[in-house]
Amino acid sequence: MIELGKYAGPVLAAWAVSLALLALMVAQTLLADARARRALEQVERNRG
Secondary structure, eight states, X not given: OOOOGGGHHHHXXXXXXXXXXXXXXXXXXXXXXXXXXXXXXXXXXXXX
């Protein structure tokens, strides 16, 4: 592992927060996609 010296804690914490936020954004995007697909399927069923 890279030697971070006295900054190891803040650097690793920043990485952890960044990765957590990225994971939350991906999850939110996937949930929004599923919601939009369900809504579109409902509209298509009602039209047909």
